[in-house]
Each structure stands twice: as C-alpha cells, then as structure tokens.
Amino acid sequence: MGRRSRLDEVLLAVTILAVLCAALSWLPVPLRALGALPLALVLPGYWLTAALLPSPALGPVSRAVLSVGFSIVVCVLAGLLLNLTSGGVSTTGWVLALGGITLLGSAVAWLRGGRMLEERPAPAIRSRLPGRRESTLLGLAAVLLVGAFGLARFSAAQHNRPDFTQLWMVPDAASAGRVIQLGLRNQEPAAQTFALELRVDGDIVNEWRPITLAPQQTWQAQVVAPDGRPFAGTVEALLYRADAPGQVYRHVLLRPAA
Amino acid sequence: MKRPRLVPEGPAAVRTVGTATVATRDRVMAAVNEPLGGWGRLPELALAAAVGLCLIAAGDAVSWRGERWGVVLFWAGLALLLTLFAARVLGRGAARGERLGLILVLGLACYLVKVFHSPLHVTDVDELSHWRTIDDILRTGHLFHENPLLTVSPFYPGLETTVAAVSRVSGLGIFPSALIVVGCGKLLLLLSLFLFFERLGGSARAASIACLIYTANPNFVFFDSMFSYESLALPLAAMLLYLAALVSRGELRLRPPLLLLFAGGAFAVAATHHMTSYLFLAVLTLWCLVAAFRSAGSDRWGEAKRLGVVTLVALTAVLAWTDLVSGLAIEYLQPVLGNAVLGLVKLALREQSARQLFKTSSGYTPAAWERYAGIASIALVLLSLPPGLLYVWRRCRRHAGVLTLAIAVLLYPATLALRLTSVGAETSNRASEFLFVAIGLVAALGLTGFEPRAVAWRRLRVLLLAPAAAVLFAGGLIIGTAPWARLPGPYLVGADDRSIDAEGIAAADWMRSTLGPGNRIASDRYGTLLMGSIGEQRAVTGLIDRIPTGLVTLFTSTEFSSDELQTLARGKIDYVEVDRRLSQSLPRGNYFDSDVPHTAPLDPAALAKFDADPSISRLYDSGKIAVYDVSELRYGP
Numbered sequence: 001m002g003r004r005s006r007l008d009e010v011l012l013a014v015t016i017l018a019v020l021c022a023a024l025s026w027l028p029v030p031l032r033a034l035g036a037l038p039l040a041l042v043l044p045g046y047w048l049t050a051a052l053l054p055s056p057a058l059g060p061v062s063r064a065v066l067s068v069g070f071s072i073v074v075c076v077l078a079g080l081l082l083n084l085t086s087g088g089v090s091t092t093g094w095v096l097a098l099g100g101i102t103l104l105g106s107a108v109a110w111l112r113g114g115r116m117l118e119e120r121p122a123p124a125i126r127s128r129l130p131g132r133r134e135s136t137l138l139g140l141a142a143v144l145l146v147g148a149f150g151l152a153r154f155s156a157a158q159h160n161r162p163d164f165t166q167l168w169m170v171p172d173a174a175s176a177g178r179v180i181q182l183g184l185r186n187q188e189p190a191a192q193t194f195a196l197e198l199r200v201d202g203d204i205v206n207e208w209r210p211i212t213l214a215p216q217q218t219w220q221a222q223v224v225a226p227d228g229r230p231f232a233g234t235v236e237a238l239l240y241r242a243d244a245p246g247q248v249y250r251h252v253l254l255r256p257a258a
Numbered sequence: 259m260k261r262p263r264l265v266p267e268g269p270a271a272v273r274t275v276g277t278a279t280v281a282t283r284d285r286v287m288a289a290v291n292e293p294l295g296g297w298g299r300l301p302e303l304a305l306a307a308a309v310g311l312c313l314i315a316a317g318d319a320v321s322w323r324g325e326r327w328g329v330v331l332f333w334a335g336l337a338l339l340l341t342l343f344a345a346r347v348l349g350r351g352a353a354r355g356e357r358l359g360l361i362l363v364l365g366l367a368c369y370l371v372k373v374f375h376s377p378l379h380v381t382d383v384d385e386l387s388h389w390r391t392i393d394d395i396l397r398t399g400h401l402f403h404e405n406p407l408l409t410v411s412p413f414y415p416g417l418e419t420t421v422a423a424v425s426r427v428s429g430l431g432i433f434p435s436a437l438i439v440v441g442c443g444k445l446l447l448l449l450s451l452f453l454f455f456e457r458l459g460g461s462a463r464a465a466s467i468a469c470l471i472y473t474a475n476p477n478f479v480f481f482d483s484m485f486s487y488e489s490l491a492l493p494l495a496a497m498l499l500y501l502a503a504l505v506s507r508g509e510l511r512l513r514p515p516l517l518l519l520f521a522g523g524a525f526a527v528a529a530t531h532h533m534t535s536y537l538f539l540a541v542l543t544l545w546c547l548v549a550a551f552r553s554a555g556s557d558r559w560g561e562a563k564r565l566g567v568v569t570l571v572a573l574t575a576v577l578a579w580t581d582l583v584s585g586l587a588i589e590y591l592q593p594v595l596g597n598a599v600l601g602l603v604k605l606a607l608r609e610q611s612a613r614q615l616f617k618t619s620s621g622y623t624p625a626a627w628e629r630y631a632g633i634a635s636i637a638l639v640l641l642s643l644p645p646g647l648l649y650v651w652r653r654c655r656r657h658a659g660v661l662t663l664a665i666a667v668l669l670y671p672a673t674l675a676l677r678l679t680s681v682g683a684e685t686s687n688r689a690s691e692f693l694f695v696a697i698g699l700v701a702a703l704g705l706t707g708f709e710p711r712a713v714a715w716r717r718l719r720v721l722l723l724a725p726a727a728a729v730l731f732a733g734g735l736i737i738g739t740a741p742w743a744r745l746p747g748p749y750l751v752g753a754d755d756r757s758i759d760a761e762g763i764a765a766a767d768w769m770r771s772t773l774g775p776g777n778r779i780a781s782d783r784y785g786t787l788l789m790g791s792i793g794e795q796r797a798v799t800g801l802i803d804r805i806p807t808g809l810v811t812l813f814t815s816t817e818f819s820s821d822e823l824q825t826l827a828r829g830k831i832d833y834v835e836v837d838r839r840l841s842q843s844l845p846r847g848n849y850f851d852s853d854v855p856h857t858a859p860l861d862p863a864a865l866a867k868f869d870a871d872p873s874i875s876r877l878y879d880s881g882k883i884a885v886y887d888v889s890e891l892r893y894g895p
Binding site for chain 1: 297300301302304305307308309311312314315316318319322323358370373374375376377378395396398399400401402415416418419420422423424426427428429430438439442443445446449450453490493494497500501509510515516518519522523525526529530746748759760761764765768772773872873874875876877878879880881882890
C-alpha cells in the first residue's frame with residue numbers, strides 16, 4: 001500500500017469524523033466546529049477532485065488549492081439546490097448535502113484508486129518538517145499573533161461599550177389605543193437609578209420611582225387607560241436620573257390619532 | 259523533437275510544451291511542481307509579521323481612544339511587514355516553498371489588519387448590506403429575499419450560502435463563520451494567483467513577486483477582506499484561471515470530469531458576484547482570441563481550441579445565471595459604468611471640470627504625505643510596466659496567457675483617467691483588484707527579466723526596491739481606503755464604519771424586537787444600513803424607492819412642506835430615525851445616499867421639526883438617536 005492510500009485512509013477517517021461532528025448538534029461548539037469545519041471548507045473539494053481529477057500531475061499545493069476552492073463551489077451549488085427543497089438551507093440539509101457529496105466523492109476516488117499525490121521519497125517530507133529553530137520562531141510568532149488579536153478584541157470591546165439609556169413607549173397594537181407599553185433599558189457601564197413620570201396632556205397620571213437597573217437590565221410596564229377608553233390626549237413619558245432629578249434625561253411621547 | 263527543459267525558468271520554456279506528448283507533459287508538470295525546499299527565512303519573517311501585526315493592533319487600540327498617534331504605529335507595523343517581505347521575495351535566495359509560505363503569511367497578515375480593525379462584528383457599508391441577505395437566509399431557510407440595502411445581493415448568494423454552510427455545520431455564529439470563509443478565500447486567492455503566475459511566468463520567483471505586487475492593489479487589505487461577495491468570487495475566479503492555464507498548456511486534458519468541475523466552478527463564480535464573473539469571462543475570451551491570432555506557435559490551434567471549450571463552458575454558466583436572475587446585475591451595473599464613461603466623455607469635451615484628486619465631496623482632504631504616497635504608488639506602477647511590456651514583447655509574445663495579461667495592463671491608464679471624474683472614481687478604484695492581476699505579472703516579468711549581472715548591483719537593487727514596494731503598498735492602501743476608515747475609533751459623522759456605533763446598533767435592535775421586522779423606516783445613510791440589516795426593517799432608500807432628493811430634503815428641510823409630505827407618501831414611510839449628531843459636524847463622506855454637497859452641518863432645527871409636529875409621535879429616545887412614528891402625517895387627518 002503506497003503513501004497515497006495511507007493519506008486517503010487518514011482523510012477518510014477525518015471525513016467520517018467531520019460528518020459525525022456536524023450531525024451531532026449537541027456537541028460543544030468549539031469541538032463541533034473543530035471537527036466539522038473541514039466538511040464545509042476542505043473535504044468536499046478534496047474528494048471531488050480526487051474522484052474527477054485523479055491526475056498525478058497535480059502536486060500537493062495544487063491539490064490544496066483545488067480542495068478549498070471546490071469545497072466552496074460545492075457549498076455554493078449545494079445551497080442553490082437545497083433552496084429548491086421544502087426544508088431549505090437547514091442544518092440537516094447541509095449535513096446531508098455536504099456529507100453525502102464528500103462520502104460519495106471519497107467512495108468514487110477510492111474505487112478509481114488513482115494516484116493523486118506525486119510519490120515523493122520520505123526524506124523529502126521529513127526535511128520539510130520544522131526543526132527546533134523553526135519551531136521556536138513560529139511558536140513565538142503564533143503567541144504574538146494571539147496576543148495581537150486579543151489586544152484588538154479587548155480594545156474594540158472596551159470602546160464599543162454602550163453608555164446610554166433607552167426609553168420607549170409604543171401603543172399596544174391589539175388594544176386599539178387603550179394600552180401602551182413603556183420600556184427602559186440601562187446600557188450604561190454602571191447601575192443607574194431613575195424616576196419615570198407618565199403624563200397625559202401635561203398632567204402626571206403615573207410615576208415609578210426609584211427604578212434601579214443594573215447594566216443591560218430592562219424594565220417594562222404596561223399602562224392601561226384609566227377609563228378603559230383609548231388615551232385621548234398627548235401621552236408623555238419623562239425619565240429622570242437620580243443624580244440629576246430636575247433635568248429630563250429621556251423623553252418620548254404619543255400623540256393622539258387624528 | 260526538442261527536449262523540454264525540466265525546470266522552466268521563463269515563458270520561453272513553455273513554448274516547447276505544446277508539442278510534447280502527454281507523458282512528457284506530465285514530466286514537465288512534475289518538474290514545475292519542483293521541490294518546495296527548506297524553510298529558509300520564513301520563520302524569521304513570520305515572526306517579523308507577528309511583530310508588525312502587534313504594532314498594528316496597538317495602533318488600533320490607541321486610535322480607539324481617539325488619539326492620533328495610533329496612525330504612526332499602524333504605518334510602522336505595515337512598513338516593517340512589507341519591507342522585510344519585499345526584500346526576501348525580490349531577492350534570489352528563497353526556494354519555491356519559502357516563497358509560497360511568504361506569500362501566504364503576507365496574505366494572512368493583510369487579512370488580519372482588517373480583522374483587527376473590526377474584530378467584534380461587521381461594520382462596513384457593504385458588509386451590513388450582505389448581512390441582511392444572510393440574515394434572511396438563516397431566518398427563513400430560503401434564498402432570494404428582497405434586500406432594500408443592496409437589491410442585487412440576494413441574487414448573488416454564493417458568499418452567503420457558503421457562510422451559512424459553515425455556520426450550520428460547525429455551530430459557529432454568522433460573524434466567526436464569515437471571518438473563516440473570507441480568510442480561506444484570501445489564502446485561496448493568493449495561492450491560486452501564485453500557481454497561475456508560476457505557470458505563465460515560468461518561475462516561482464516571478465510568481466511570488468507578482469503576488470507581492472498584487473497585494474499592493476488599493477482594495478487588497480480592506481475591501482477584498484470584507485464580508486462582501488467579491489471577496490469570495492475573486493478567489494474562485496483565480497482558481498479557475500489557474501485551471502484554465504493548465505488546460506491551455508495541455509497539462510490537464512479536457513475530459514468530461516474536468517469540464518464538469520470547471521462548469522461547476524464557473525457557475526459558482528456567476529452565482530457569487532456579477533462583475534467578477536463578467537471579467538473572468540472577458541479574460542478567458544481575450545486569452546482564447548490571443549491564442550488563436552498570435553503570430554506563431556506550433557500548438558496555436560490546439561491551445562485556442564482548448565481555451566475555446568473552457569470559455570464556452572464559462573459563457574454558458576454566466577449567461578445561465580444572468581438569465582436566471584433576470585439580468586438584475588445589468589440593471590444594477592449599467593448606470594454605474596455608463597455614468598463613468600459619460601463622465602469621461604464630458605471631461606474630454608470639457609463639458610465638466612476635473613475632480614480634485616484626494617478630496618471628498620464634503621471638502622475633506624487627507625494629509626499631504628498621504629497624497630504624495632498615493633501619487634508615488636501610481637507612478638511606481640506606471641514605471642514598472644514599460645520594462646515588463648518590453649520583456650513580454652521580446653520573450654513572450656507567442657505566449658498567449660502572458661500576452662493576454664499584457665494587453666489587459668493597457669487598461670490601467672484608462673482607469674486612472676476615470677479618477678478625474680466624480681462619477682468614475684469609484685469605478686476606477688473597483689477595477690484595481692482585477693487589473694493588478696495583469697499588472698503583477700507584467701511588472702514581475704520586467705523585474706526578473708532585466709537584472710544586473712553583478713551580485714553587488716543586484717543587492718543594491720533589492721535594497722532600493724524593497725522600500726519602493728512598501729511605498730507601492732502604502733500608496734495603494736491610501737488610494738483605496740479613506741483615512742478615517744483605516745483605523746477604528748470613536749464615532750464620526752458620515753464616515754463609513756466610523757459611523758456605526760453601539761447606540762445605532764441598539765436602536766436597530768430595539769426596532770426589531772419591539773416593533774417587529776419589515777417596517778418602512780427612513781434614516782441617514784448609516785441608520786438606514788443598521789435598520790435594514792440588524793434591525794431587519796424595510797429601510798426606505800432613495801435609489802430603490804426612487805426618492806433620492808426627497809429623502810435628503812426630508813432631513814435637511816426645517817419644516818414640513820408639501821414636498822416632504824409627498825416624500826413620506828411616495829416612500830410609504832411609517833417611521834423616521836433621527837441621529838442628532840448629524841447636526842454636530844460635516845460628514846467625512848456623505849450624510850445620505852444620493853447626497854448633495856454640504857457647506858455646513860445639518861441645521862438642528864431641521865432635525866427638531868419631527869418633535870414639533872403635532873401629528874408625529876416620538877417612540878424611542880436613547881439620547882442621540884430618536885425614532886418617530888410619522889404614519890399619521892403620511893396618511894393625513
């Protein structure tokens with residue numbers, strides 16, 4: 001059994017593992033992603049080109065290029081075909097399509113038994129493995145790269161942090177103007193204490209204070225018109241912060257329908 | 259029969275291949291797949307690339323704090339990366355494997371510059387437009403939904419289906435899946451180009467130099483690293499060009515399985531990006547014609563026939579897809595390209611004045627050094643072409659593939675002329691990632707074809723060319739990406755991804771979760787993008803709803819006149835989102851799509867008019883952003 005067969009045996013095992021990882025949706029995401037990513041981006045193209053282009057003329061670099069390229073082609077075409085099915089582009093559809101094409105391709109390639117990779121003497125491959133110096137330098141580069149990525153993510157997360165509060169008031173569509181929904185969400189970096197006033201034509205009809213919200217916490221209330229009829233005047237919600245009680249912080253209003 | 263050289267060193271070697279038997283061709287193929295060689299300086303340069311990326315990440319971090327010296331770190335990182343890589347690639351010491359590794363590391367590093375810029379979510383205009391398409395696909399399980407942000411996007415779903423496949427089988431979210439797919443595309447592009455250039459140029463050195471020059475195209479770092487359809491279509495097209503090169507030389511025989519693969523690939527390119535598929539087809543057609551009509555060559559008709567077959571396959575695929583989507587792309591591209599040509603004609607007839615280079619419509623002008631670097635970059639490209647063309651004329655004029663790219667190179671000056679028109683500048687910019695395929699090889703052939711014999715002179719040349727390559731790259735980046743979009747940072751008005759911030763995203767998120775998807779809402783350019791993508795709303799746009807000027811005056815007028823009411827009615831606008839920051843400064847680019855030039859920031863009274871009108875309700879307030887219900891005003895009392 002030549003090198004090609006050993007490589008294909010390994011890849012066949014990887015293929016089966018990838019199909020299993022993709023199918024087992026309860027697996028933890030990192031594990032599933034690690035196992036299943038080749039099913040979308042490497043294996044379909046590898047087996048398809050192995051089955052249809054078994055020419056030994058294509059070297060390992062060309063094989064790698066065609067594997068990734070035709071895997072993407074398979075994803076594009078499979079997506080178009082899945083769209084024609086009633087299930088559409090669902091997880092099951094993808095696993096069946098990509099798994100099916102990959103396994104079919106591997107079966108054809110296996111049966112055709114063509115030599116895909118150029119035979120190379122083993123020492124040539126061993127000489128390409130990184131030595132201690134190369135491993136150290138590449139490892140250091142990888143560590144720096146992870147650090148740089150971490151820094152980029154950290155600084156983006158730090159400065160993308162929201163620092164505002166959302167206030168909203170919408171009429172309840174099903175109640176024909178008798179009920180309104182009030183909402184408040186603290187998107188500030190720290191906990192905040194608020195006071196909320198509800199006014200109808202300038203008169204305070206309801207008050208909520210204090211409302212203390214942790215970051216990312218939401219407060220909601222449903223207000224029903226006092227007499228059971230739709231709100232007739234302009235309904236306003238005024239929000240104040242506890243540290244500046246005299247200053248309107250947020251302001252929303254609903255005007256009556258004409 | 260003349261025995262073919264087993265290690266081709268230039269296109270001249272290729273001439274003998276056509277007469278070879280299949281067995282001989284395979285031997286030549288094996289020779290072209292020459293030993294990869296040792297690691298060479300790759301580990302050291304990978305470490306240097308990592309240090310460069312650390313500097314860039316630090317520059318981004320500084321820039322996030324609003325400090326301007328982040329730019330210095332950013333450019334220092336890029337200069338370190340580019341100069342060292344260029345010196346090694348331009349020299350003669352590296353083996354094929356090392357060159358491949360260098361090109362891959364360089365490509366990955368360039369991609370990471372974009373990833374470090376937006377590591378948490380998509381932020382660019384094009385990315386958000388495609389986000390809507392994939393969001394619709396994953397939400398409904400089906401393709402071809404209406405996308406108000408980019409009407410053609412759902413009809414070219416190749417990128418989105420690939421990302422959906424990765425996301426579904428791996429369980430990862432859309433954003434990490436998109437990062438992985440576009441990253442794979444980037445590596446695929448450079449590997450495919452390397453192999454393609456190697457086949458045409460006949461040496462790994464010329465191929466790696468051509469790839470190095472290709473990375474200097476203005477859109478390589480940012481635009482073609484985005485979650486956008488061209489980022490995937492271009493690598494696929496490059497891979498098919500490589501396959502076509504193998505077919506043209508008879509290295510792969512035209513059998514049904516190969517044609518099936520090629521047809522599938524061409525169909526995937528056609529279903530991914532309109533312009534890439536058309537240009538791919540144009541290159542194949544030109545190549546085929548050149549092969550048929552070149553002055554001599556023993557295998558002239560054989561090569562032309564083989565190329566004719568693959569061109570026909572590609573033509574069928576592109577036409578089939580264009581017909582399937584009802585020629586939508588033609589409708590989309592026609593005004594863009596037509597206006598660019600018209601602008602050029604008007605400029606030639608002196609019916610309009612030339613656009614001031616490096617100046618935005620709002621009057622923003624970048625720093626002087628940036629303008630000089632941009633000009634120097636273009637000058638370097640223009641200077642590199644004559645030696646390359648001379649080399650092609652002397653040594654490769656019977657080589658159809660090289661000759662095709664040499665002809666394509668002649669389009670470059672024409673695209674530069676487009677930059678002088680206000681409507682053609684974008685077209686010129688977008689042409690670069692395609693034209694640089696030709697520029698890369700022709701310039702590389704010039705550089706490798708005319709070298710001093712003395713070792714000392716060759717070293718001196720590398721010492722001069724390495725910084726020149728860095729200038730070429732930096733100038734390209736400056737031309738292709740606006741200054742405010744190169745580094746991240748705090749919110750800026752009308753400034754591409756710098757106008758996408760947490761408050762805008764939160765408003766879009768609130769709209770979707772509270773009022774539901776599909777409401778018709780009008781906003782400024784960036785509010786429209788966020789509402790149309792993350793908010794899943796039916797964002798009203800000037801282009802699609804045919805109210806370009808009306809939509810602008812809806813936000814710039816200080817009162818509701820009949821024109822504004824008509825705009826609300828014609829656009830069937832139910833909600834309006836107002837970002838009060840628009841009145842704080844002039845935009846770096848535009849406030850709105852189809853915007854008019856502004857000499858002063860928007861009048862605060864124009865934005866406050868929504869509060870004053872007695873039939874408008876203010877539903878949402880987050881401080882800087884408010885959402886109004888204008889449906890009463892639209893329907894009237």
